[in-house]
Amino acid sequence: MRGVVVVGAGHAGVEVAASLRTGGYHGPVTLVGAEEHHPYERPPLSKEMLDDGADPAMISLRPAAFFADHRITLRPGPVVDIERAWQQVKMADGRWVAYDHLVLATGASPRxxxxxxxxxxxxxxxxxxxxxxxxxxxxxxxxxxxxxxxxxxxxxxxxxxxxxxxxxxxxxxxxxxxxxxxxxxxxxxxxxxxxxxxxxxxxxxxxxxxxxxxxxxxxxxxxxxxxxxxxxxxxxxGSVAEDGLAGRAGLATGNGVLVDRWLNTSDPLISAIGDCAAVVDPSTGSSRRVESIQNATDQGRYVAARIIGWRKPFRAVPWFWSNQGSLKLQLVGLVSNDDRRIVCGDEERFSVISVRDGRLATVESVNDPGTHMAARRLLERATPTEAELMDVDYDVRALARQMMAKEAAVA
Ligand SMILES: Cc1cc2nc3c(=O)[nH]c(=O)nc-3n(C[C@H](O)[C@H](O)[C@H](O)COP(=O)(O)OP(=O)(O)OC[C@H]3O[C@@H](n4cnc5c(N)ncnc54)[C@H](O)[C@@H]3O)c2cc1C
The missing domain is CATH 3.50.50.60 (FAD/NAD(P)-binding domain)
Known part of the structure; x- marks a missing residue:
């Protein structure tokens, strides 16, 4: 058994490797990184890590022992080539590593x-x-x-x-x-x-x-x-997808490695996840690349489950956060210019509720984490109609409470 090779030891790569093990995958798992550091979290780089004395040990994605304990082989990269016909990747030192399934999690670089x-x-x-x-x-x-x-x-x-x-x-x-x-x-x-x-x-x-x-x-x-x-x-x-390796291997690319709803590339033995992947919408043919921790994590978990046997297409509610000093910004859903918007709250703490095609589409919260969490809970279950929102005077938290109460009553 050749196992799974993951290219890129960032958020998405580490998540897919870890989820393969927690999901019960028994074959070899090899995670190839290109950076000299132990896999680390990226969001703090523009926040806490710019403070004097911030310690990089605080931002490790997993403790050092985790990889050995979970039989995940961490290899220094980068991967420089993919030989699809022979199902193997070439490392910078000239060695080859064979795969049954290859996951590209190569991230993005500054524009x-x-x-x-x-x-x-x-x-x-x-x-x-x-x-x-x-x-x-x-x-x-x-x-x-x-x-x-x-x-x-x-x-x-x-x-x-x-x-x-x-x-x-x-x-x-x-x-x-x-x-x-x-x-x-x-x-x-x-x-x-x-x-x-x-x-x-x-x-x-x-x-x-x-x-x-x-x-x-x-x-x-x-x-x-x-x-x-x-x-x-x-x-x-801004940033651009790291899709050069995929492109050189003849995989379909275009502002990222193009993947279908199962996050498969144009080669079914190769998946792509995280910042490097652009998911193609089969109804319009357009593709969308999302750069967020939620997306990298959910796609990593999903591909691990799919390799193990899960058969449904990828689906996740996108969410994102940004901390700018005392300002806490949290978004659920992807904002579109054509949405109808309702602003709830005051100058210090508010949420913008956007309605698209008569349904709740996005909630953007400024210093309003309660509404953000409620919106995530709601959108992970259903997309409430505008009529439902109007019934609670656009109080997303009240609507989430109602939905939870209904769920509890059914259970
Ligand atoms: C400064 C900063 C702040 C951010 N803040 C937030 C935030 O507040 N909230 C949020 O949701 N998101 C934030 N993001 C975005 C988030 O960090 C990314 O969406 C996430 O890191 C994507 O994970 P990834 O694994 O796809 O890519 P990455 O984390 O970029 O990991 C990709 C890894 O692959 C490696 N690689 C590339 N090519 C090869 C190769 N050929 N061989 C081997 N390895 C290779 C790269 O070196 C890299 O280590 C921030 C990003 C940055 C840069």
Whole structure:
């Protein structure tokens, strides 16, 4: 028996390997990582790990003994090639590892933009633990930080830097922050929170050059003619799927490794999960790639179960969180621009309820964890109609309580 080989020891890769064992899989499980560190959690990299003295041991995905105890062979990579005809992968050291089933969990990398000056010292991107160490060192000395991109990572880094007393400017080319992921009311709340903390925010603004002196960044020039002084710059302009290995092996790709509803690639002996995988919607032919811990974890668990024998297609309710200083943002469902929205709560603590095709589609919560948890419980069971929501005056928690009470009565 050749067993299962997993490429990528991040959230998705570790989850599939661990779930194979907890699900009773007896064959060999090999987990190939490409980083020098023991598998670790990525979300703290833009949050706690930017604080002085934060210890990387706190962010281990599993204790060191876990892998040996569960007969999961951790191998240093990277995998450089897949020989599909012979069902084997080639490691960087030239050795081959054979598989019965291969799982690609190669994640994503920071999007690179064409901009002069990105090679200057003081310019950082953030994906790995080594990136976080480098950024933390740079923030220790920095007085002025410019963040390029008002997405989740950019805004989280802005919070961490402001906490250190650094003067922070965020440049976002869109008209609002977090524009791809949240609705306008949430963007507004996030922007207001950062401005209240002293972050300077330029929306609808583009960087044209990172300017430097003696090899170190000194400023960022913008399209509208601003020259923003900086001794540190963070690039937070999104990420791209790590699908090169799959593409070279002849698997179908397109903004990620294309997978069907069973998370199979175009080769049924190879699955793809997590940030690298783009799930194709059979009715429209379009594909969607989700970058979140929930998605990586649920897809890892699902593929393990499917390898063991589960036969239903993948289904999960997407959810996400982001902590930006005292602001706690939590989302359930994927936001769409065409939704009808109802805002419940006050300026400090509220949730935006979105209705699509007459049913509850997403709930975005700002400092409102109770509503978030209730929305997850609801959407994991059913998609309530707008009439049901209106009956409780859009109180998602009340509707969740009703549903639980009904379930308990039936049981
Ligand atoms: C700074 C930061 C903050 C985040 N914060 C949040 C958050 O608050 N909430 C949230 O839900 N999500 C957050 N995310 C997103 C979340 O971390 C990702 O969605 C998640 O890590 C995806 O897991 P993955 O296993 O698919 O990919 P990854 O965790 O990226 O793991 C992929 C691994 O595969 C390895 N690899 C790639 N190619 C090869 C190869 N050829 N051979 C061997 N190994 C290979 C890579 O080195 C990497 O270690 C954050 C991400 C970042 C970068």
């Amino acid at each position: 690179r933009v064409e901009l002069a000056g990105l090679g200057l010292r003081g310019v950082a991107e953030l994906r790995t633990l080594n990136d976080a160490f480098a950024l933390r060192a740079s923030l220790t000395a920095a007085k002025r930080l410019v963040v390029l991109g008002g997405g989740f990572i950019g805004m989280e880094v802005a919070s961490a830097a402001v906490k250190r007393g650094i003067e922070v400017t965020v440049i976002e080319q869109g008209e609002r922050v977090l524009g791809r992921a949240v609705s306008p009311p949430v963007s507004q709340a996030v922007a207001a929170h950062h401005c209240a903390q002293g972050v300077r925010l330029y929306l609808g603004e583009r960087a044209t050059e990172v300017v430097g002196e003696a090899g170190h960044v000194t400023a960022v020039a913008t399209e509208s003619g601003r020259l923003l002084p900086a001794d540190a710059v963070v690039l937070g302009v």
